[in-house]
Amino acid sequence: MQRRELLRNGTLGVIGAVGTVGASLTAGAASAADLDAKGSARPTFDRTVDVLVIGSGFAGAAAALAAAEAGAEVEIVEKMAFAGGNSALSGGMMAVPGSSVQKKQGIEDSPEKLVEDMQRIGMGLGDPELVRALCNEAADTFEWTRRHGVVWNENLTGKGGHSAKRCMVTKEGTGQGILKPFYAELAQKGVRVRTKAFVSRILRDESDDATAGAVTGVELREGYVFGKPDSGKLVRVGVRRGVVLAYGGFAADKAYRRRLDPKLSDDLKTTNQPGATSELWREASRIGARIIQADWIQCLPTCSPKEEGMGLATHFADIAGALYGCWVSTLTGARFASEFADRKVLTDAIIGVMGKGGQALAVADANGVAEMEKVRPGLLKKVVEAGVVTEHASPEALAKAYGMDPAAFEAGIRDYNALVRAGKDTAFGRPLEKAAKELALDRGPWYASVMSPKLHHCMGGVTVNAATEVLDVMTDRPIPGLYAAGECAGGIHGAVRIGACAVMDCLVNGRKAGAAAAARKA
Numbered sequence: 001m002q003r004r005e006l007l008r009n010g011t012l013g014v015i016g017a018v019g020t021v022g023a024s025l026t027a028g029a030a031s032a033a034d035l036d037a038k039g040s041a042r043p044t045f046d047r048t049v050d051v052l053v054i055g056s057g058f059a060g061a062a063a064a065l066a067a068a069e070a071g072a073e074v075e076i077v078e079k080m081a082f083a084g085g086n087s088a089l090s091g092g093m094m095a096v097p098g099s100s101v102q103k104k105q106g107i108e109d110s111p112e113k114l115v116e117d118m119q120r121i122g123m124g125l126g127d128p129e130l131v132r133a134l135c136n137e138a139a140d141t142f143e144w145t146r147r148h149g150v151v152w153n154e155n156l157t158g159k160g161g162h163s164a165k166r167c168m169v170t171k172e173g174t175g176q177g178i179l180k181p182f183y184a185e186l187a188q189k190g191v192r193v194r195t196k197a198f199v200s201r202i203l204r205d206e207s208d209d210a211t212a213g214a215v216t217g218v219e220l221r222e223g224y225v226f227g228k229p230d231s232g233k234l235v236r237v238g239v240r241r242g243v244v245l246a247y248g249g250f251a252a253d254k255a256y257r258r259r260l261d262p263k264l265s266d267d268l269k270t271t272n273q274p275g276a277t278s279e280l281w282r283e284a285s286r287i288g289a290r291i292i293q294a295d296w297i298q299c300l301p302t303c304s305p306k307e308e309g310m311g312l313a314t315h316f317a318d319i320a321g322a323l324y325g326c327w328v329s330t331l332t333g334a335r336f337a338s339e340f341a342d343r344k345v346l347t348d349a350i351i352g353v354m355g356k357g358g359q360a361l362a363v364a365d366a367n368g369v370a371e372m373e374k375v376r377p378g379l380l381k382k383v384v385e386a387g388v389v390t391e392h393a394s395p396e397a398l399a400k401a402y403g404m405d406p407a408a409f410e411a412g413i414r415d416y417n418a419l420v421r422a423g424k425d426t427a428f429g430r431p432l433e434k435a436a437k438e439l440a441l442d443r444g445p446w447y448a449s450v451m452s453p454k455l456h457h458c459m460g461g462v463t464v465n466a467a468t469e470v471l472d473v474m475t476d477r478p479i480p481g482l483y484a485a486g487e488c489a490g491g492i493h494g495a496v497r498i499g500a501c502a503v504m505d506c507l508v509n510g511r512k513a514g515a516a517a518a519a520r521k522a
Contacts, residue, residue, distance in 0.1 A: 044236065045217055045236045045237060045238035046235045046236050046237065047235075047237055047238070048217070048237070048238035048239065048240060049073045049074065049075045049237065049238075049239060049240070050067070050072035050073040050074065050239065050240045050241045050517075050518065050522065051063075051064075051067040051072045051073070051074045051075075051239065051241050051242055051243075051244065051514065051517045051518055052074075052075050052077065052217070052218060052237060052239050052242075052243050052244070053067070053074065053075070053076045053077070053243075053244045053246055053514070054077055054199050054218070054243065054244065054245055054246060054247050054280065055076075055078065055085060055245070055246035055247040055248055055486070055488070056076050056078040056083035056084055056085055056193065056195075056246075057084060057085035057086055057087030057088070057179075057246065057248060057486065057506065058087040058090070058175065058178060058179070058486065058503060058506035058507055058510060059246035059248075059485040059486025059487075059488075059505075059506035059507075059509065059510035059513075060076055060078075060085075060244070060246035060486070060510065061076075061087075061178075061179060061182040061183065061186065061510070062182070062485070062506065062507050062510030062511045062514065063244040063246055063483075063485060063510040063511065063513045063514030063517070064076050064186055064191050064244075064514060065148065065182055065185060065186060065189075065191075065511070065514065066510070066511040066512070066513075066514030066515040066518070067244075067514035067515065067517055067518040068186065068189040068190075068191050068514075069189075069515075070514075070515055070518035070519065071518070072241060072517070072518035074186075074189075074191045074192075074514075074518075075191065075192045075193075075194065075237070076186075076191065076192070076193045076194065077194050077197040077199060077218075077220060077237075078193065078194065078195045078196075078197060079196070079197060079198040079199070079224055079226065079275060079279075080195060080196070080226055080273070080274075080275040081195055081196055081226070082195060083179075083183065083193055083195055084175070084176075084179050085248050085273060085275065085276070086248055086249070086271075086272050086273055086276060086487075087175045087178070087179060087506070088175055088176065088179060088273070089175065089271070089272075089273060089309055089310050090174065090175030090310075090502075090503065091169065091173070091174060091175070091310070091314075091315055092169055092170035092172065092173060092174045092175040092176070092177050092178060092503070093157075093159075093167050093168065093169045093499070093500040093503060094138075094142065094145075094152075094167065094168055094500055094503040094504050094507065095114065095138065095159075095162065095166050095167050095498070095499075095500040095501050095503075095504045096138050096139055096142045096166055096167075096168060096504065097109050097110055097111045097113060097114040097135055097138055097139070097164070097166050098110045098111055098138075098139050099138075099139050099142055099166065099168075100139070100142075100143065101152070101154050101156060101168065102156065102164075102165070102166060104154075105154075105156065107156065107164060107165055107166075108164070109164040109165075109166050111132070111135035111136045111138065111139075112135075113163055113164060114135045114138075114162075114163075114164075114166065114501075115128075115131050115132055115135050116163070117161055117162055117163050117498060118131050118135070118493065118494070118498060118501065119131060119494070120161075121161040121342045121494075121496050121497075121498050122493050122494020122495050122496055122497070123494055123495040123496065124494065125293060125296070125491075125494030125495045126491065126492055126493055126494035127491040127492065129465075129466050130464070130465075130466055130491055130492045131492060133466040134492060134504065134505060134508050134509065137508045137512070138504050138508055141504075141507050141508045141511055142168075142507075144511065145178065145507060148181055148182060148185055149181030149182075149184065149185065150170060150177060150178050150181050150182075151170065151171040151177065152168045152169070152170060152171065153168060153169045153170065153171055153173075153375065153377075154168065155168075155374045155375050156168060157169075157319060157323070157375045158323065158340075158433070159318065159498060159499035159500050160318075160322065160339070160340045160341055160342055160343065160346065160498070160499060161340075161341075161342045161343075161496075161498035161499070162498060162499075162500075166500075167499070167500040169375055169376060173376050173377070173378070173379065175503075178503075178507070194222065196222065196223055196224050196225070196232065197220050197221070197222050197224060197232075198220055198221045198224035198232060198279075199218045199219070199220045199247075199279075199280060199283070200219050200220060200221060200234075200279075200283075201218060201219035201220075201283065202215060202218050202243065202283055202284070202287050202482075203215065203216050203217045203218060203219065203236075204216065204287050204288070204479070213288070213472065213479055213480060214479070214480035214481045215239070215242065215243050215287075215479060215480065215481040215482040216238060216239060216481070217236060217237050217238035217239050217243075218236070218237050218239075218243065219234060219235070219236050219237075220234075220235055220236075220237060221233065221234060221235070222235050226274065226275060239481065240522035241481065241517055241518060241519075241520040241521070241522050242481040242482065242483055242516070242517030242518075242520050243481060243482055243483070243517070244483045244484070244485065244510075244513045244514060244517050245280070245284065245462065245470065245482070245483065245484040245485075245488050245489075246484070246485055246486050246488065246506075246510060246513075247280040247281075247488050248272075248276055248486060248487045248488055249272065249276050249457060249458030249461075249487040249488070250276055250277055250278040250281055250458055251270040251271070251272040251276050251297065251455040251456060251457070251458060252270050252272045252273065252274050252275070252276040252277055253276065253277040253278040254266045256277070256278035256281070256282075257297060257455065260294055260295040260297065261295050261297055264297060264455065268454070268455055269303075269305075269308075269452075269454045269455070270309075270454055270455040270456070271300050271303060271309055271310035271311075271454045271455070271456045272309070272455070272456070273309070280488070281294070281461075281488070284462050284470075284488075285473075287479075288472050288473050288474060288479065289462045289463070289470050289471070289472070289473065289479065289482070290462065290463040290471050290472065290473035290476075291460065291461060291462055291463070291490065292460050292461070292463050292490045292491055293459055293460030293461075293490050293491065293494075293495075294458065294460035294461065294490070295460070296458075296459035296460055296494075296495050296496075297455060297457070297458055297459065298343055298344065298347075298455075298456050298457040298458075298459055298496060298497055299343065299344075299347040299453035299454060299455055299456055300314060300343065300453065300454055300456035300457075301343055301346040301347040301349075301350050301451060301453045302314040302317035302318050302321075302322075302346075302362065302451050303451065303452055303453065303454045304388040304449055304450060304451070304452065305450060305452035306386075306387065306388050306450070307386070307388055310454075310456075311388065312379065312382055312383050312386065312388065313383055313386075313388035313389055313449040313451075315372075315376055315379055315383075316362060316364070316369075316372065316379065316380075316383050316388075316389050316447070316449050317362035317449055317451055318499070319371070319372040319375055319376065320362070320364035320368040320369050320371070320372040320447065321339065321362025321363060321364050321368070321449070322339035322340060322362070323339075323340075323368075323371070323433050323435075324364060324367060324368030324371045324372070324433065324435060324439060325339075325362065325363050325364030325365065325368045325441060326339060326363055326412075326413075326416045326441065327339050327360060327361065327362050327363065327451070328360075328361050328363055328404075328409065328412055329353045329358050329359075329360060329361075330353075330358045330359045330360075330361060330402050330403060330404050331353065331356060331357070331358035332358075332408060332412070333399065333404045333405055333407075333408030333409035333410075333411065333412045334408065334409075334411070334412035334415065335412060335415075335416060335427060335428065336349055336352075336353055336360070337349035337350075337428060338425065338428035338429055338430035339362075339430055340430045340431055341428075341430075342496045342498065343456075343496055343497070343498075343499070344495070344496045347453045350451055350452070350453055351453060354452070359402060359450050360450070360451045360452075361402060361448045361449065361450060361451070362448065362449045362451055363398070363413075363441070363446070363447070363448050364441075364446075364447050364448075365441050365442065365443050365444060365445070365446050365447070366443045366444060366445055366446075367439035367440075367441075367442075367443050368439070368441070368447075369447055371435055371439070380447075383449070384447075388449055389447050389448065389449045390447065390448055390449070391445050391446070391447055392444075392445060392446045392447070392448070393444055393445055393446070394444060394446065395409055395410050395413055395446060396409075396410070397446070398446045398448055401448075402448065402450075413441050415427070416440075416441060417440040417441055417442065419432075420432060420440050420441075421440060457487060457493075457497050457502060458487055459490070459493050459494065459495065459496070459497060460490035460491075461484070461487065461488045461489045461490035461491075462484045462488060462489055462490060463490060463491055464483075464484050464485075464489045464490075464491065464509075465478065467512070467516055468483045468484060468485055468489070468509055468512050468513040468516055469482070469483055469516070470482040470483060470484050480520075481517075481520060483513040483514075483516055483517050484513065485505075485506065485509035485510040485512070485513040486502075486505065486506040486509065486510060487502065487506070489509065492505060492509075493505070
């Protein structure tokens with residue numbers, strides 16, 4: 001059967017024809033001027049742009065900037081009242097293998113090494129072609145961000161799963177360090193950003209010619225109020241070249257995530273902003289985009305239960321605790337995992353401690369927080385004042401504050417220090433930083449944070465090729481005019497995403513998607 005017949009008969013479970021979805025115009029009622037050569041109704045739009053970007057985070061902003069650079073008329077639509085999505089809450093850390101910063105500092109690394117890391121941690125579920133393309137283009141995209149005003153702190157750091165120091169944080173220490181310069185330049189280039197604009201339909205052509213199945217626009221609600229599905233005015237926006245999907249994940253959508261993984265109960269918190277919901281995941285599926293690996297949903301293990309969303313304590317646990325300190329169970333006063341393991345391993349380990357009635361603590365001393373401050377200046381003051389990291393004069397005081405046996409905790413610290421000084425973690429196999437070997441846990445004051453995993457990143461998404469084109473579920477061929485980047489695209493990170501690779505993914509593939517959409521013939 002031809003796609004047109006499938007759509008009409010409902011075989012795909014979709015009603016994706018531009019001439020029928022949300023339109024009052026039908027072939028039977030159209031005037032001769034509104035019909036194409038085959039007698040089908042032409043779509044009618046309230047306005048038309050070259051490229052429409054759905055979503056306003058890192059991927060959407062990068063796509064819009066790349067498309068505008070290429071001379072396209074671009075519009076961003078965002079359903080929430082503010083632009084930025086989860087990226088506005090991000091810690092702003094990007095993995096860049098083989099970067100100019102690494103070379104300047106004499107650090108040996110390469111895209112191939114990060115490919116190996118991502119495939120190993122992702123349990124081989126990442127598409128090798130997509131992973132290679134991402135890693136190969138990271139260094140060039142990093143330089144592109146610099147040209148567009150992003151300033152990076154060049155104190156390189158590692159994250160669990162990385163085999164080299166290749167991660168950089170923005171000078172601001174947050175994702176705003178990327179969003180602010182990008183949006184300033186988008187404004188200069190005349191790119192319109194419409195917030196409170198909820199896309200309810202993606203429109204596809206059902207003609208039988210060479211553009212069969214092409215995406216021609218969207219139907220959206222302008223003036224939309226989050227949580228009120230019928231709010232706003234219905235508007236139809238056409239595209240001359242393409243639509244870029246950059247709508248992110250669904251970790252805040254309790255019903256949708258529970259359908260995919262019944263273990264994800266409603267009481268689990270998320271690092272995501274409230275708008276990380278499933279509407280466009282469902283819509284992409286409805287129009288025939290193939291979605292893969294959506295039931296792989298990652299937790300961020302290092303969050304504080306005292307903070308909403310991602311918070312700041314996670315950065316203390318990831319840097320001061322995991323690189324220069326240790327993680328301990330309050331049940332034993334001793335370490336319970338390799339602090340540099342991947343997020344799934346650490347989430348399971350922390351949940352194991354919690355399941356037995358204990359707390360998992362990230363512990364560091366004055367040496368460790370001094371190293372952390374090089375990467376994230378000013379963080380210590382913020383987390384201590386917020387009460388999510390506590391300060392103590394001695395190991396004994398720290399132990400008592402968290403209900404641990406002081407003797408057991410001090411014995412655990414001695415064991416850790418012995419491993420550090422020996423230069424090898426024979427207990428859990430954690431790679432040891434050079435600075436960690438030189439700076440054992442022995443200088444007060446002492447610091448600790450409680451860790452409680454939160455739902456963080458949706459690993460799956462629409463299937464794309466290396467050119468960021470979205471693939472059709474029936475044909476495995478690209479859907480003409482439809483591109484995707486960022487968390488809504490699947491097949492890249494596999495079962496587990498390594499920290500700092502999401503920002504890399506969003507920026508590299510967002511840039512690529514925007515350029516590809518702009519280059520498509522109108």
